[in-house]
Amino acid sequence: MRRLVYFICALVAVAACDVAFPARGAEPSRSATAGQEIENPVEADETAEKLNNEQKLGLRVLRATATIPVLDAVVLVPDEASFYEALAAWSPGGHFPILIETDDSREDVARFIRAFQPGHVYRFAVKSKLPREKKSRREHIQRAVRAAWDCSDDNELQRLWKSEKSPFPTGLVVMSGHDPASIAGAALAAGRGEIIAWTDTGGGSVNTNASPEKITRLGHDIRSVLESSGYGWRGMGDDIDAITICLNIPGKVPAPSGKGVLALTDVVGRDENSQRFAYAGWIFADTPAEAAYRAMCALFLQPGNAFLFDGYGGGKPWSDYSVVPAAKHLGKAGLRTRMIGSPNGNISAWRQWAAEGTDAELIHVNTSGNPTYFQLAGKTQGWARDIPLLNRPALVSMIHSWSATSPDDFNTLAGRWLAHGAYAYLGSVQEPYLAAFLPPELFTRRLLSGYPWGAAARIDNARPWKIQVIGDPLFILYQNHQQRITPAKGTLPGTEVAEQLRQAIRDRNLPEVTRDLVILGRDEDAAGLVKTVLADETTDGKTRLAVARAALGAVFRAGDRNLFRRVYNILPDPGKGEENSRTVRRNRDYLWAKTGNNLRSATDADLTLLARNLRWKRPDLDGIRLAEELARRDRAGEARALLNSLQTQARDEQARKRLEKALQHLRR
Numbered sequence: 197m198r199r200l201v202y203f204i205c206a207l208v209a210v211a212a213c214d215v216a217f218p219a220r221g222a223e224p225s226r227s228a229t230a231g232q233e234i235e236n237p238v239e240a241d242e243t244a245e246k247l248n249n250e251q252k253l254g255l256r257v258l259r260a261t262a263t264i265p266v267l268d269a270v271v272l273v274p275d276e277a278s279f280y281e282a283l284a285a286w287s288p289g290g291h292f293p294i295l296i297e298t299d300d301s302r303e304d305v306a307r308f309i310r311a312f313q314p315g316h317v318y319r320f321a322v323k324s325k326l327p328r329e330k331k332s333r334r335e336h337i338q339r340a341v342r343a344a345w346d347c348s349d350d351n352e353l354q355r356l357w358k359s360e361k362s363p364f365p366t367g368l369v370v371m372s373g374h375d376p377a378s379i380a381g382a383a384l385a386a387g388r389g390e391i392i393a394w395t396d397t398g399g400g401s402v403n404t405n406a407s408p409e410k411i412t413r414l415g416h417d418i419r420s421v422l423e424s425s426g427y428g429w430r431g432m433g434d435d436i437d438a439i440t441i442c443l444n445i446p447g448k449v450p451a452p453s454g455k456g457v458l459a460l461t462d463v464v465g466r467d468e469n470s471q472r473f474a475y476a477g478w479i480f481a482d483t484p485a486e487a488a489y490r491a492m493c494a495l496f497l498q499p500g501n502a503f504l505f506d507g508y509g510g511g512k513p514w515s516d517y518s519v520v521p522a523a524k525h526l527g528k529a530g531l532r533t534r535m536i537g538s539p540n541g542n543i544s545a546w547r548q549w550a551a552e553g554t555d556a557e558l559i560h561v562n563t564s565g566n567p568t569y570f571q572l573a574g575k576t577q578g579w580a581r582d583i584p585l586l587n588r589p590a591l592v593s594m595i596h597s598w599s600a601t602s603p604d605d606f607n608t609l610a611g612r613w614l615a616h617g618a619y620a621y622l623g624s625v626q627e628p629y630l631a632a633f634l635p636p637e638l639f640t641r642r643l644l645s646g647y648p649w650g651a652a653a654r655i656d657n658a659r660p661w662k663i664q665v666i667g668d669p670l671f672i673l674y675q676n677h678q679q680r681i682t683p684a685k686g687t688l689p690g691t692e693v694a695e696q697l698r699q700a701i702r703d704r705n706l707p708e709v710t711r712d713l714v715i716l717g718r719d720e721d722a723a724g725l726v727k728t729v730l731a732d733e734t735t736d737g738k739t740r741l742a743v744a745r746a747a748l749g750a751v752f753r754a755g756d757r758n759l760f761r762r763v764y765n766i767l768p769d770p771g772k773g774e775e776n777s778r779t780v781r782r783n784r785d786y787l788w789a790k791t792g793n794n795l796r797s798a799t800d801a802d803l804t805l806l807a808r809n810l811r812w813k814r815p816d817l818d819g820i821r822l823a824e825e826l827a828r829r830d831r832a833g834e835a836r837a838l839l840n841s842l843q844t845q846a847r848d849e850q851a852r853k854r855l856e857k858a859l860q861h862l863r864r
Contacts, residue, residue: 254646301485320690364389367438381442477669494668499557550584620667707742
């Protein structure tokens, strides 16, 4: 008990201090840009005539970004109604990130805050509810977007945007109002200065094929708004060159030939002759919190750390896709860059990199395979469950067939990246053939020369094809053009989390203290608190469990494997139907990343814990790896028992065959 009191007293002392993050980089800059400044040849007005249409679009986004300062704070809200109220508090004098904090989204919120490193974090809530009726809800959202520009009606907003040398609008967002992804559309409309196209065309599983009628209706809704907008849009280089689809809508479009499918984002933004008039991106989301996270990352974050991985072997054509030149360009641009190149890109190297999660914020991977696995050098193989946990939000691109065919499925590559915190993803919905992908060097050079995310991966003048752009298509890499300013007292809505933390410490509300420490990016303190709680025999079981649940991610990042095992063991086994819940999936990925990526160093207690936590929906994949390690330790009987049990439970033929093969190997 005494030890716990001492620790709480220490927290009181720390909480009384400024909670601002240390600056990233050599100098204590409050810039929104991570790391060193990225040189960008699209800064000056006089260079504009020398640029192509894609760079001109990037320049417009850059100017728009530089127009509005960023307040050095994050506002957390509990629901959609509070989100729109906070969005209405934006003004041309300053924007600030707004995130929806729930039990399920708290790790996403903490991940964003670790990257953004604000001086202040607030919590804000309203008691009102959003209108249910479609027209009323859309007008409510539209009012919030107008308020972010200090405008009372659409005419006033259009006059502002059409003023001389205005970079606005930068694009168009498509949304419905009731779809969870609508929050992303509203945030981008307000943050980037984009016009809104309302549609009733959403609906349907993200992972399925859209009907031709749905795509026709979507195209009609987009063109109707563009034609009545008064802006040029029919060709590249005019007023509207970007479209963001903020809808839960099928992501694959049947090809007109009847053979295969095309990517939604390579079909939208084209005319009746399939000529491109705008680059498209797509934000879908299971929850409003997820949508807000993806939009806020795109608006307020810049990558400072890059990672490139080449799983190809040598020789043509694979050598044309080497990541070495791309890594050099990123390093010269000021990003802290790590690379695993050919022929070293095997599964061992991958798992070693992924073991403790990654701080990489711009990630590129060369592999081959199908939606759920990827082939690597040395004839090795990884699965979606080998995708690393992201300690910071990231943009991810994969040269890989099929990776984005079902991006809302946790057991696919794109689905795992997005679930782990990626806010933008480039990948293929089907077999596109290698030539459909730009070599990493060209893709990287485009990003560094001002191409927006939605344009950088596209082959010039190509017909609609299979590469999907997930995320804000107008995201750009840029220099320090966003001014970060300290908000005046009373400027932002809500109560500071630092003050709530101090009150929770005074009240000895240990679960609330833990949650606030994690939100504020203080993982070491959260890990220290849970360690002290576990050592204190007077702490009741309910409090221990609540603290353990709140601290698991922080303990994972803090690096103490023994403490992590102790915390994980406190968590109850999932009940029936809970194995596919977001929390259970994430927690098991924490466990396997911490322990399963290096089984040879695992203790017997680790192996026992892993055996209790084989991951849904393919436990055979984890079970076979675990059985191999048990056999290596002369525990072949336990290995066979595990595999036999899994074979009895296996529901698909592929899993049964894999398990039988593993059993035969053990019998030799």
